Every structure is written in structure tokens, then in C-alpha cells.
Amino acid sequence: MNKAIVLLSGGMDSSTALSIAIKEGFECYALTLDYGQRHRDEINSAKNIVKDFKITEHKLVSIDLTVFGGSALTDKNIKVPEQASSGIPITYVPARNTIFFSLALAWAEVIEADAIFSGVNAIDYSGYPDCRPEYISAIQELFNLATKITSEGKSIEVCAPLINMDKKEIIKIGIENGVDFSKTVSCYQLDQHGKSCGLCDSCRIRSKAFEELNLEDNIEYV
Numbered sequence: 001m002n003k004a005i006v007l008l009s010g011g012m013d014s015s016t017a018l019s020i021a022i023k024e025g026f027e028c029y030a031l032t033l034d035y036g037q038r039h040r041d042e043i044n045s046a047k048n049i050v051k052d053f054k055i056t057e058h059k060l061v062s063i064d065l066t067v068f069g070g071s072a073l074t075d076k077n078i079k080v081p082e083q084a085s086s087g088i089p090i091t092y093v094p095a096r097n098t099i100f101f102s103l104a105l106a107w108a109e110v111i112e113a114d115a116i117f118s119g120v121n122a123i124d125y126s127g128y129p130d131c132r133p134e135y136i137s138a139i140q141e142l143f144n145l146a147t148k149i150t151s152e153g154k155s156i157e158v159c160a161p162l163i164n165m166d167k168k169e170i171i172k173i174g175i176e177n178g179v180d181f182s183k184t185v186s187c188y189q190l191d192q193h194g195k196s197c198g199l200c201d202s203c204r205i206r207s208k209a210f211e212e213l214n215l216e217d218n219i220e221y222v
């Protein structure tokens with residue numbers, strides 16, 4: 001059985017990416033990063049999501065990106081925007097996906113994984129540079145060069161199955177594959193009771209997609 005590392009944040013996209021990896025027959029190893037994000041519900045969501053799928057191992061790795069800050073998600077003094085804005089929003093975390101891919105690659109090399117799955121997508125997203133198809137191609141090139149096992153001929157494929165999907169397609173495929181979206185969290189700034197703000201980019205993109213599909217989204221908004 002081929003092995004895959006799945007980067008699992010606890011959000012809708014990575015949960016759907018996990019369901020796709022399972023469906024494609026991979027033996028899955030989930031990797032969740034505790035990077036100092038604003039709330040820990042995401043991490044609890046990841047723990048709950050893996051219970052619904054057959055996962056060989058789930059690792060939680062802490063890497064404190066608040067030491068750099070520079071994002072509304074890693075610096076509590078920067079406010080999460082509650083309206084659509086132009087350009088790359090302040091919720092962009094500097095080099096986050098590159099850091100995550102590097103950590104996934106380290107584990108992949110140890111277990112000789114065949115693939116690394118990520119839920120990045122370039123359609124309904126906030127314009128982050130590390131979610132673009134050309135970024136994924138560059139990461140693949142890096143993987144081919146970066147490790148002992150790939151330099152000896154083994155391939156580790158970067159799989160971004162959602163890259164060209166919009167949020168509605170992601171929801172449809174996730175449901176088909178058994179993702180319980182009520183366990184996922186999208187809000188950048190949950191309140192102390194775990195309720196979503198309904199105002200941040202992530203909440204707005206999520207609720208619009210559920211609305212357009214005429215589906216009930218069983219998460220609580222403030």
C-alpha cells in the first residue's frame with residue numbers, strides 16, 4: 001500500500017484532501033501543526049476528523065511562528081479583517097505552507113512515503129501566494145532535489161487535489177467521501193465559546209458556499 005502524509009489543519013480543505021487520499025487507497029499519516037494560531041479549536045478539529053477515517057498515525061508538531069508574527073493569525077495585536085480587502089490579506093502567515101511542506105517532507109523521508117497531500121486551493125481562497133499551482137510545481141521540484149531518498153530515485157509526489165476546485169466542489173466531494181464538516185473549523189478568530197465570527201474571509205467563503213449549495217452548515221456563529 002502506498003503511503004501518504006496528509007497535512008491536516010482541521011479545516012474543510014485539508015479534511016477533504018485527507019478523504020481523497022483515503023479514497024485513492026493511500027495508507028495515511030496525518031500531520032497537524034500547532035504553529036501558534038489564534039485558537040486551538042483547529043487542532044481539536046483535526047483530532048476529531050482523524051477519528052472518522054482509518055489513519056495509521058496522527059502527529060501533532062509544535063512550531064511557534066508567533067516568534068516572527070507578521071500575520072493576524074500569529075500576532076494577536078493585528079486585527080483579523082472583517083471585510084473583503086484587496087491584495088494579499090494580513091491573515092497570510094509568512095511562508096506558512098513552505099514551512100509545513102518542509103516538515104511533511106522530513107516525516108515523508110523517514111517513513112518513505114510516496115506522496116504528501118495538501119488541501120491548498122487557488123479558487124476560493126484569500127489570494128495567498130503559497131496556494132497557487134505554480135507554487136505547488138516549484139515545491140515538487142524542491143522535493144525531487146531535497147532529500148536523500150529522492151536523490152536516490154524515490155519519488156515523493158506533491159498532491160494538491162483541490163487546487164482547481166471552488167469551495168462548493170470541495171464541500172460536495174467531502175460529503176461524498178464521508179467528511180463531517182460540522183467537525184471542521186474555518187473561522188480565523190473563534191470566540192471563547194468556540195463560535196465562528198461569520199465576518200472573516202474564511203467564514204464568509206465557507207457560509208457563502210454552503211448557502212449556494214442549499215446545505216445546512218452545522219457550525220455555530222456568534
Ligand SMILES: [Zn+2]
Nearest residue numbers: 187197200203
Ligand atoms: Zn470568522
